Amino acid sequence: MEQRIKKAGVIGAGVMGATIAAHLANVRIETILLDIVPPKLTDEDKKNGLTQESPEFRNKLAKKGLDMALTSKPASFYLPEYAKRIKVGNLEDNLDWLKEVDWIIEVVVERLDIKKSVFDKVESVLSPGTIISSNTSGLSAKAMCEGRSENFRKHFAITHFFNPPRYMKLLELVPGPDTLPEVMEVLADTCERILGKGIVYAKDTPNFIANRIGIFSMFNVIRTMMELGLSIEAVDKLTGPVIGNPKSASFRTGDLVGLDTLVHVAENVYDGAPDDERRDIFQIPDFIKKMLEKNLLGEKTKQGFY
The missing domain is CATH 3.40.50.720 (NAD(P)-binding Rossmann-like Domain)
Known part of the structure; x- marks a missing residue:
């Protein structure tokens, strides 16, 4: 063409x-x-x-x-x-x-x-x-x-x-x-x-394909981190190249994307997919809400998870 x-x-x-x-x-x-x-x-x-x-x-x-x-x-x-x-x-x-x-x-x-x-x-x-x-x-x-x-x-x-x-x-x-x-x-x-x-x-569904999967993975990692008492640095060691992911792993990727974007994507799934069997995963953790209040959005504000 x-x-x-x-x-x-x-x-x-x-x-x-x-x-x-x-x-x-x-x-x-x-x-x-x-x-x-x-x-x-x-x-x-x-x-x-x-x-x-x-x-x-x-x-x-x-x-x-x-x-x-x-x-x-x-x-x-x-x-x-x-x-x-x-x-x-x-x-x-x-x-x-x-x-x-x-x-x-x-x-x-x-x-x-x-x-x-x-x-x-x-x-x-x-x-x-x-x-x-x-x-x-x-x-x-x-x-x-x-x-x-x-x-x-x-x-x-x-x-x-x-x-x-x-x-x-x-x-x-x-x-x-x-x-x-x-x-x-x-x-x-x-x-x-x-x-x-x-x-x-992709079809016209909440967050399409990549973000529907990616944000579930990210928020599931956050929930597991909180349950096991792991540090952000430890999680990124475990979820980076060692399992075939980029070296930005989980939280450095979050900083690159922007916490405000992550939260928007998560809320969009939570509101738009009421029948999702794992809908609770997309609820925003309190510590991320506090980061948003302090404008700790990642790369765009030069301070976030890192």
């Missing part, structure tokens, strides 16, 4: 959004990276002479995401100069840029109401035939399509990348209720042949 995706737009310049944009740039897909306008000027912004109308202020979050991707370890870009293939902007001033892209990827916080708000904006500039996908790790495609236009519904799917996108081969591809077969074909071809992913087709 001839490559159809020449230009992409990524909405959300957090860790995942920025590094997905980086990997698109790696394979010569011109990419637009958009985020919200910051709510207010900081003291540093004022010191630097910025106003609320300054592009440097209005595009600050997208630029911050791009800078993070440039300095990330392991490296998100094949070569640093590939960052020039990414154009940063914001959702208020630059939404029209999305009219020119072939593929829009939503990578905002895992809340259905916020995603729907983003899709409202996307619909206002959506060109016929443009593919839209969400990077959700487990929210329902059907729920995200509710109230959307026929054009949106037919061209919508879930493309769930894993962190870090350049290195993690797995990608879950989930159709919505009305997704056209040719949209799935284009996404599969682009993600597999161009981006180098291994495609797993």
Whole structure:
């Protein structure tokens, strides 16, 4: 199949959004990276002479995401100069840029109401035939399509990348209720042949496949650790390379993914699968709730389990 995706737009310049944009740039897909306008000027912004109308202020979050991707370890870009293939902007001033892209990827916080708000904006500039996908790790495609236009519904799917996108081969591809077969074909071809992913087709069930299994494993490990009185370090020794897992094992992987994401995924299964025979496993332990309260989220806040 001839490559159809020449230009992409990524909405959300957090860790995942920025590094997905980086990997698109790696394979010569011109990419637009958009985020919200910051709510207010900081003291540093004022010191630097910025106003609320300054592009440097209005595009600050997208630029911050791009800078993070440039300095990330392991490296998100094949070569640093590939960052020039990414154009940063914001959702208020630059939404029209999305009219020119072939593929829009939503990578905002895992809340259905916020995603729907983003899709409202996307619909206002959506060109016929443009593919839209969400990077959700487990929210329902059907729920995200509710109230959307026929054009949106037919061209919508879930493309769930894993962190870090350049290195993690797995990608879950989930159709919505009305997704056209040719949209799935284009996404599969682009993600597999161009981006180098291994495609797993999933049904629209809570957390799909990988996170449904992975979060069960993680929370079962936590429960066993608490029952046996083991340390975090001991658990990672037991659940890393010694049993064929990556050296990040359990808790270093948790830090990389983010505790807030782990909790969201667990709560999504708990709420969405009331008949699961092991549903109790997905309840959040008190010590993790306290870590969330203290903003100990892992890599993104530079402090978590480690």
